Amino acid sequence: MMASSLLLAGCGGERKDVTSPDGNIQVAVSGTSLSDMSYTVSVGGKELIVPSALGVKTEKPMLGENVKISYSHADEVNEEWTQPWGENKRVVNNYNEMTVSVTDGDENEMAVRFRVFNDGVAFRYEWNLGESADTVVVTDELTQFGLPADGKSWSIAASADTYELPYRIMPIGEVSDANTPFTFRTEAGVYGSVHEAALYDYPEMTLKRNADGVLQAELSPLPNGVKAYVPAQFATPWRTIQIADKATGLINSAMILNLNEPSKIADTSWIKPQKYIGIWWGMHLGTQTWIQGPRHGATTENAIKYIDFAVANNIQGVLFEGWNKGWENWGGSQSFDYLAPYSDFDLERIAKYAKEKGVELWMHNETGGNLPEYEAVLDSALAFYQSLGIHTLKTGYAGGIANGGTHHSQATVRHYQKVVEACAAHEIMLDAHEPIKETGIRRTWPNMMTREGARGMEWNAWSDGNDSEYLCILPFTRLLSGPMDYTPGIFDIDYSRAKADKGRIEWNGPNAHCCIKTTLARQIANWVIIYSPLQMASDMIENYEGHPAFQFFRDFDADCDWSEAVAGEIGEYIAVVRRAGENYFLGAGTNGEKREIEIPLDFLKEGVSYTATVYADDEQSDDPETYKISTLTVTSADKITVRMNANGGQAITFMPAK
Known part of the structure; x- marks a missing residue:
């Protein structure tokens, strides 16, 4: 779990395994030092994941001398909780837990916490290095997933910037890298999916096949190559392996949600699922434009028409992309004005009309990846929207991240979360496009409604x-x-x-076949x-x-x-x-x-x-x-x-x- 190897003492005779409440899934941990600690996962008594390494590599060792290891088991958790919205509003949370703790003579602690559910396995790294400890510089993660090579998998390639990639169907053993969820089926008929839960203040995890031929965690780096700078008291995201005996069992699992903390929003009465329509598809077809001009989509006239259609058809919300100034900068400075509408979009009139009709008006904020500009105006823009009675925002990050960063690094994960929490403070629901992947934080921040990805x-x-x-x-x-x-x-x-609308679009170009x-x-x-x-x-x-x-x-x-x-x-x-x-x-x-x-x-x-x-x-x-x-x-x-x-x-x- 650190850059140097230390021998462990005091682990003899302690129970080093934990099973699911129904007894079908078992996790066992072995090793006599930090450098050779590993885990296995068995399903129905048969190994699903062979001994696989655990650990986090840091710039400086987190523990000193006189290292000891201990295993502790918590009582079974079997509870039911409710959420304000979701696939299922009532959720059962049932698991057994084991913690492997490593401490030194100065009472610095490094631990791996395992939770085993009837539908999968999760573990994360936790450390408590004392109040005087420096920031921990994470340079790598050593976690491995020793899956059988002859199973079948479905995944997209690993990328630090996009999830908008085609899926590959290939034997597990032929996958060189992948993003998560990484879904597989073994020859024995076990279905599984590797992912992560509760991603905060840390880079996303992808998978990369190492020199030994095993899939290993790969963290998206910061521009300087460092993976993360974290506090001396910290818990990483959970590394998850959902497990089922049939494909639909993966979909019906709530494990990712259960690994997140309860809601931090006390009053969720303003958070309401809804159906919506909007000015959007015409821009992608080319019949409308984001930029103000003859074919501008987001006009006052169109807004009134769409709101009336929503009222007549039991639809709660209306989205308008291209309402605000700045789209003329697309592909250049990527500079947008999040407060000023184009002159043909009377925002205050439209917001008043929508409110009178009982329709939710959606704002759209495209950032083009210009995070510093967006963060500088974020709170004032959200306060303005809130003053207009607006409770829903769609964000976009199409474009390279400013200052050489990536969409999935620790810095950008922090940005995405900053937007979630700022929206919550202004009672605004969020729909994020070009997002960081979902890891179940909607339980903790239920205003984080949906994403593209x-x-x-x-x-x-x-x-x-x-x-x-x-x-x-x-x-x-x-x-x-x-x-x-x-x-x-x-x-x-x-x-x-x-295509029949010849006055607005030329369909002889590269998209004529679409x-x-x-x-x-x-x-x-x-x-x-x-x-x-x-x-x-x-x-x-x-x-x-x-x-x-x-x-x-x-x-x-x-x-x-x-x-x-x-x-x-x-x-x-x-x-x-x-x-x-x-x-x-x-x-x-x-x-x-x-x-x-x-x-x-x-x-x-x-x-x-x-x-x-x-x-x-x-x-x-x-x-x-x-x-x-x-x-x-x-x-x-x-x-x-x-x-x-x-x-x-x-x-x-x-x-x-x-």
Whole structure:
């Protein structure tokens, strides 16, 4: 755990293992010195992770002479807690704990704390070096994950700047580096995912295969190469390994959340999940612009139109990108004005109108990576928004980080957290794009609602886009970390209506081939599958007006009480059901293969009849925009057959029959 090796004494006879409450998962620790301490993880009595190194490397040794090691075990924790919003508002937290403590003669302490849940393993490093100790300079982390080489994995490449990368499907042993969540399936059929929880004041962890062929933690560095500067009393983020006997078990795990502290926000009454629309998609298609001009999207006229549409369609929020001055500096100084709107966007009038109509107005702050400029005005900008009755903010960090930093280093992690806490002080909910990855801090800071952190919908507008296999991988990888603002719900799938608007866009350029590899029914299903408490209908509203299938979004409730992945295999298909109040919503999607799955409806309340409204692919048509809407009456004793075309899906609302 430090740069030098010290022998350990006093460890004989002590219990060096800890098991999950159900006895299925075991962690054992071995070693006689700090330099050879290792851990193993067994599932059902069989090794999942072979002996793997532990440790943090620092510039100066943290411990002195006369080092001793001790093992302590805490009583089982089995509790239930509630959150103001989430996939499940009631969460069970059940684990056993063991702490391996190393102390020196001066009572400096270094410890590894393990928690073993029925759905995985977590551990972190903690140190207490006394009040007079200097800042600890972390130069490396030695943590290893000795996974079997012949298993299958799904991951994106490691990057210190972006998560917007395609997923790779490859044998575990062939992965040279990866970001997390790093999801795998062993030959024995054990599913798992390596990630981290409670990331604060520390760089993100990626994985890199070392010279011995083992995946090892790799921390994103600061510009000078140092990984982190931390206090003499500190706890690192948790290193996590979620474990399940089937793929959907990973999705249904709450372990990442449980490793975070309870909410630090006393009054959460202003934190409200919502559905939203906004001026956004047109900019990516090219039919509108962020910059003020003939095709400017964020105008007063458009704002009023969108607010009226929200009121008429049971939608709570409206977002406007390109409302503020500074977009003309994009690609140059990356300097934005977070207080001054363009002259054709009457912010105060719009805010007043939205408030009168009961609609939440969203602000958007693109930083372009210019963190010093944004931090200098952050509090005054948030206070201004709060004075207008605004409670929701979308941030963006598209661009290189100023002063040579990266998006995922300790310095930028600190910045992201500063924004979260500043927003909380001004009663503002946050949606972060180009973010640091989610690690469950939404439990502690429930105003941190949702993030991007993967290739979202906009990639379909100006690239080869995201295929249906990608959307069947996402729930088992990125979404294991937490909510994602994917911005689903495009109804003009081949952009024919946008292409027909010759007066506003030239579709003969490099994006002329673009479309979404999907069906309309799958776009509807994504509102359920891709969880976000701030859920967007992302198309331009003229594509929803008068559309029968948009009734699903009108009925949908983003403030769910309970969720469960009921079927799925990674990269193949997925089916998720959520309950909000008395209503249930089911979303299912498949990859490029036409598929039929049978789903028991035992999640419905027993003894109640429900009207199921089914939004399905048209099996007789290859046109992705064709669909069928049908209704039937069902109970919890029934099963329903979900039929999906290639790249397709199905969405169902279940409402108590009247």
